[in-house]
Amino acid sequence: MKRLSHTKWLSLFLILALASQALWAGAAFAADSISKLVLNKNEISLQVGDTATLSATAIFVSGTTENATVKTDWNSGTPEVASVYAGVVTAKKEGKATITATYMGQTEVVTVTVSKKVKSLTSDVKSLDLRLNSTQQLTITAYYEDGTSENVSTLADYTVAASTIATVTNGLVRGQNPGSGTITVKYMNQSLTLDVDVEVVRRLDADKSDVSLLKNGTSKVKLMATYPDGTTSDVASKAVWTSDKPDVADVINGTITGYSVGKATLTASYGTKTTTIRVDVDSTVKLELDKTSILLKKNGTGQLKLTATYADGSTSDISDRAEWSSSDEDVVQVTKGKLLGTDIGEATVFAKYGDRTVAASIDVEVPHRLVVSADSLTLQADANASLDLYATYADGTTATVTDSATWSVDHEDIAMVTKGKVKAFKSGIATITASYGGKTTTTRVEVDVPTSVKLSQKAVNMQSGDSANVTLTAYFKDRSAGVDVTDKATWTSSDEKIAEASKGAITGVATGAATITAEYGTRKAVLQVSVGELKSLTVSEEKLVLKKGASAKLTAEALYTDATKSDVTSDVIWTSSNTKAVTVDQGVVKAIASGTATITAQLDSKTVTIPVDVDMASDLSASVMNIVMDLNETRTIVLTATDASGAARTVTGDAEWKTSNASILSVSKGVVTPVARGKAAVTATYGGKSISIPVEIGVIDSLKASKTFFITKSGDQTQLTVTATMSDGTTKDVTNTATWKVAAYKIGSIENGLFTATGSGKTTITVSFGGKTVAIPVEVDTLKYLKTDVVKLELKEGQTANVSAIATYSDGSEDDVTKPALWTTSNIMIADVKDGVIKATGKGTARISVTFANMRTTVQVTVTK
Template sequence: MFWRKLTFMLLAAMLLCGAGSAGVGYAADEISRLVLSKNEVTLEIGDSVDLTATAVYVSGKTEDVKYTTEWTSQDANVATAYAGRITAKAEGTTTVTATYMGKSVLVAVTVTKKVKALTLNKQSLNVLIDDATPAQLTLTAYYSDGKSEEVTTKADWSIDNAAIATVINGQVKGLASGTGMITAKYGSQSTTVPVNVEIAHRLEPSKSQVSLLVGGDETVTLRAIYPDGSDNPDVAAKAEWSSDNPAVADALKGKIKAYGAGTATITAKYGTKTATITVDVDTTQKLEATKQNIFLHVGESADIGLTATYANGNGTPADVADKAVWSSDKESVAYYSKGKIYAAASGEAVITAKYGNKSVQIRVDVEVPRSLDIVPSYLTMKSGTTENVKVNATFAGATAAEDITSKVEWSSDNEEIAFAQNGAIAAYKAGSATITAKYGGKSATIVVDVDVPQSLTADVTNVAIPVGGAKQVTLSAVYPGSNSANENVTQKATWTSSAPTVASVRQGLITGVTTGAATVTATYGGRSVTIPVSVGVLQTLTVDKQKLVMSNGQSNTVTLTATYADGTTKNVREQATWTSGSVNVAEVNQGTITAKGAGKTTISATFDGKTVTIAVEVDQATTLSVDPRLLILTVNESAEIKLTATDSAGNSSKVTNDAEWTSSNIKVADVANGRVTGLTNGRATITAKYGGKSITIPVEVGIVTKLEADKRYASIKSNTTTQVTLTATFADGRTLDVTSTADWKTSNYKVADVSKGLITGRAYGKATVTARYNDKSVSIPVDVDTLKYLKTDVVQLVMNKGETKQVTATATYMDGSEQNVTKPALWTTSRLLVADVKDGVIKATGSGKATIYVTYGGKKTPIVVTVR
């Protein structure tokens, strides 16, 4: 209590004296009222709550005075209050008073037991809408003292979906189908329970499809089946109804009403389930026109009727001509108006009537023939003659064809061959023409062949002749319907050559002009025959050697043979054009190939448009081999590698000095003309290249396989030395003393030091000496001043107070030598008031027993002293 008052006084002093001008101004103001953040508090035992206190002055100013307000509790056993914090102590009620500058405010405090847990009597809840007996939840609280209490009416109840249900004091009343979560809160704890309000397992409408006329309606029921098997025969009034096409049909509380022709899908939603109903309005099952095809003359009209049979009707067709939408794809030919179809101009049109979801088409012919036929359909004529043909037309509704030869429009695609007028066709010259007759938008054609044979053949299929040679070709024609023998038309035909500079032709006589190929064509009566012609044409060009393996400076002459289309052959080596892919490797002159340098190239010979090639290899190796295949060297040591090349002919030769030599690491090993020199410790790869091939040789320089010391352990005295010799074994088995070149290190230079294998003892202790050479290392444990024994000349003394005695300490080393260590040894006493010691001199200082210890070189020896 004293400290609390003292704190209060200090805070008041700070506010009055040190809080600045604002605090001084407030203190001088007259207070109007004191306002607390809460006037009623409910806490569980052990919990606290912080309140704020605000002073409102007459001047209108406000100030936070929580810490300067005096807080008192009517019953501190129930709750305490200090600086605005109220702390619950025990179950009960009390009043906390906050007083500042004469103004007091009361806070009602209720302290309840600590709630550890809450439980509900149900894990889930299923509720009906407007149930006469609402569902009741019971809430039980379990306190920290182990007791429990039913707190249903004391708790705070809430639901996250207030649209489906209400909850008051645990009583749940269903409002609409749906799901939610009820929360009960009491004290610092809360618990939840899920609630389902008339959640159906499925919905079943009384009809899944409804057909209506515009303006009609129909009521359907909606059956809800619940998970427990129960059902509600009609929840249509409770469901939510919607339509995907309200312009056609909509629904409310199960009543479906039709507004316009078409289809719509009505959806009923009840809780989490939905059901759909398909609605057809004015759905036409069948739409029929009284006529499907109409033939009219220009200016005429025809009656047309349109009936519809509805899907929801009694099957009686209804006249819907005035309700339908009529259209024509060619209004200028025919159109619909008030139950009639009118013909406006010659041609064809399609009238379409559309009603609801159906449509029907009526085809209208206005003076248009169904078809035109020319009789005969094909004519074979001689030039200078005339033939008459007839044109028949078939019209709609007519049983017989009508001769309209004089009415049609005639044309010919080649009037120089044949011409038509009023059904008379005149032939002028050999060839084919197509005669066309047009009438009423229709047309018919007839093919006329004038002096055209059925087939045209030559007595040869191809011709091969030398330059200056000739070949006579005979051309025969066969006419249709002719029983006579083939007619020789060689002199009548037109002969042409695709390349007159290669082959010329006159009345079937083909003459070779220059070497090459051409095509000769014979044309007669619209028919033609083509004959391939070869004049001195080279068929193949071959060489007697396709590959040459040569040495530098060697020459070789090849034979080049040309084979012609007429079967003759000729050595054209000197006439051909020769080229080399690389003159640095091989040169060629009129078929003589000379090797000039190592490598590969291709020699080409070209003659009369054809080319052959010869592969040439000069000083090329098929394989390379080395001896040795592995080199192991020491630093500054050299060795030679011998390189052998074998060419594709199987010949072998030593090419060490001719090869190109490289090292992968010239710091480790270098190479020149096959001689390898080790430079530093390490590994390298030597590569030799020759004749387009390469081979590698691994090299090891100074690679140590084993490193050994002649001493595995060293025990020495201070200021003495011992020498260790280090031997390296290389990959080829050779050994070398590397004591002076190795890297020596000590783990503790204060105990032992080392230089080039010479170990020097410095002081008592243990150390490890490590020697490293290349990538190998060896370690040697070292003991300095390691003792075998430590003893004194006495082990027990009886002395009088004030008496002194000298004791001698002797050390025996591992090598058997002894040394007086009285002075350098460490002397200690267990009881200074009985006996003291220095450098082996023991002095009795008081009666009793003490133990004197001497320590040296890791050994310790006791001396028992009794002082009388």
């Protein structure tokens, strides 16, 4: 009985204790209820197979917070696209999913976008060689991990290292200015780099160096551009021609015209090269050789014929009467136009008649051009390489002369060369020279030369007697990691009375500033050392106003806390905010071009700035307000700049000239040359001012397309043509030269008027030419009806049925569109569908929808057990 009573009391005690604890916990819970649930992300973009971690933080009414990630209930609305467990989201397949996080009655959602994972990125070309203003379309292909691939040319991001060289729009590369650079292509997690050359011309040669003309006479000249790949092209009509005496002679599109008696020099510029032609205009007589250049073999012979043309148009062979001479008779001898090659070399043969002289270039087994297989080599010590040498003669033939040439190197301790075979010895730079037939070419050899070197510190502040250690790291093009070259580098101090340096050890000697230079393999890095605390830094000038080409010297003085002063001009870091206008080196400021810049002098933490103005104009005016012209004409604009003092001067040749549309016209030093019909503007910039002159070159009156509207189907092609009516009333088929565009690229594409339908819908084709535009509406897959062969189905669970979709087009034709149509289900738990195959998955009623060409119809499906 007592035992039973004890048990009852114990049970009663436990019940009271638990009740008390529950009451206490309930009170605590009420006092600390949740205020809101905060997730670290609201949106996530992943590729298939990637994961992302979500965290959940509970914020309570009391102000306390808790990491509730593990306690939170995580759910995915579409687990087949993205699943979630304890906050870790895993991307399963392409699509969108919504992640729901719930804790203590609070719910937050995260939107997840899953795309296919890019495995690699490729381009159809590894490098581009463009002509000026020409284009080339890149084809960028992304390969996904699921084995599929996609043309992403219009989706990728493009970056041009030298933005003035070329531009890229949706993979279309356009050459803007001559030069070389790189294009970086990036798409999702992958990237690649392509080299691009624009109008890189190796040589520019005119087929005539001297031309004699009668007054009002003409002469056609060829201008041959030689490109790095060895190809040549006559660019006489594309080059920019100038004449030092345009009233005597000038040239348009390669045709020289003599206007008045006298002599003139014509200059042709193309790409980055120039060449000149001397022109002699005579009203009474013209001398002309039948050849301007001849290639002879040693001891071989040749013949030149000299013809005189008189004012009445008559001509005469005066080879026997002219005075002939050779610039080097050891190479070529000449008698009455008959040539004899006596030794290998080059010479010029002159024919003089009266006060007129003409000349011809004679090569005796001399190469016209010498090309080495590599302009530069990058080698490691003890490595080998081979160079090949090619000689091109005046007759266009090419031969390998590697073994016959004379090879030399300027630093034999760095590298050695024998018949083109190169052996590298130690770090440094050497130049290999190959000579043959009076021609030479060079190759730069870099042996263990780093692309850059970097100090572990940029500046050191110390007191007299203190020391510090810095390291020098070298980075090489062919090595992924940097190399410590502290002990191998050469260390120098700008002032050893202030600071000393040896193998990275810096020692402060006396108060002041010094610059420590560490050099390794032609690369240098500088360290600014300040011994004693710097109080202030001053520069000798507060502002500079310079003319183009002028220079000025700035000095810098440092004041230290111990009251000592020091000239630190060579120790401060000098920089210019605009190096195109102003450069600075060791305090020497040079005015390069008109503009403004700020010079900055920095020593330790002290900085001083000096504004600089170069040839800035207060007003700019042009000789004409607008230009109206036609093809085959030129106009000259004279530009006048007025400075702040009111003084005016002609700056036509100094200004920067640009055209708003290089395909319409070109401009150089104020000379406007038409290229095609249309409207454009010429802009001149000088001294911070710009002026624009509108130019109109005969535009067309109207443009007419062969169709004003048409209907087609996906996969079909339709050829369109366009005719331009010119201002003189004539017509011209411009289908292949006009610009064609499709408003909706997903519906179709067009090239030279050939439209290819690729998708359903309505869009507009626009064609532009000569400033005129015509719009052509087009409809693809325009349907009249969309029907299925059944409208109701009764299936048992697990059964399948095939349903066909028939499209009736507006022209009355029909197609089975079961495969290309889009099939969807209202409830995948009752019925699923793919390409018209319906599968019963559970009891109930579902609606199957089929959509094609913006039309939709449904099939009612009833599933029983």
